[in-house]
Amino acid sequence: MYEKMIAPFEVVPFELMTKLEARTYLGWFTSEIPKRIEVLRAFYHETTGSSPNDLDLSEKSLGILWRxxxxQITMVPKTAxxxxxxxxxTPEWLRDEVLKENSKKFSEExxxxxxxxxxxxxxVFINLFSSLDWGVVHTPKNYVYVNRPVIKGFGKVEMNPIAIVYNISLRYLRNRSNERQLIDVFNVWKEYL
Structure with missing residues (x-):
């Protein structure tokens, strides 16, 4: 069973967070990063028998990690x-589409x-490029990543790496796209630097 990341305090929805709550969440989130990477490396080792050192935070390791x-990507039915x-x-005219296309979700693991x-x-980005760091964006309130941990330093855009991995995981299931997907996205984002 994969160890979940759980905040030791109640987390309100990001769009409702105050600036202080968002900064507190970011502080906790960034303090958890070393532990989360070790959990991932240990699970990789446990499930493959390969060395956890394969996941050395290098660009090359992204391909190993994605393959x-x-x-292991697993979908489960959504509850009623x-x-x-x-x-x-959802608007009424789109409801049939929602039922047909979105009846499943990723498993908890x-x-x-x-x-x-x-x-x-x-x-990996932060280690390779010193101009990048974790941060939050507080406005506008309707910004899709408002108050969420994002990586700043890409010019006028912020990267939400968790959303990126979520989206390419969905894309992989729909298209069975290539095994270089994570590296390909990495290379796209490098162009912003």
Whole structure:
């Protein structure tokens, strides 16, 4: 069983956080990064028998990590309550599409690994490029990543590495895209520097 990342305090939805709550969350989040990387490395070792040193925070290790992860991506059906909530927030003309296309979600274990791969992915960037660091954006309030940990230093854009890994995991399931996907995304983001 994969060890989940759990905050030792109640976390309000990011869009409702005050600046102080967002900074507190960011401080806790960044303090957890070394532990999360070790959890990921240990699980990689446990499930492959390979050396955890394969995951050495290098650009090359992103390919190793992604090839290991993609066969483990697991989807589970959403609960009736989850589907009902989604449908209630969807315009009526799109509801059939939601039921057809979005009836599944990542398993808890897959979701936890996605978070840690996102942290790993972001840490690779920060280790390679000294101009980058974790931060938060407080405004505008309707910004999709408001108050969430993001990586700043890419010019006018911020990177949410967890969202990136989540999205490419979905894309992999839909398209069975290539095993270089994480490295390809890494190279796209390098262009912003």
């Amino acid at each position: 290991w992860f993609i066969p 309550e989850e589907l009902e909530e989604e449908i209630s927030m 897959t979701s936890s690994i996605i978070i840690d791969i996102g942290i790993y992915f972001g840490t």
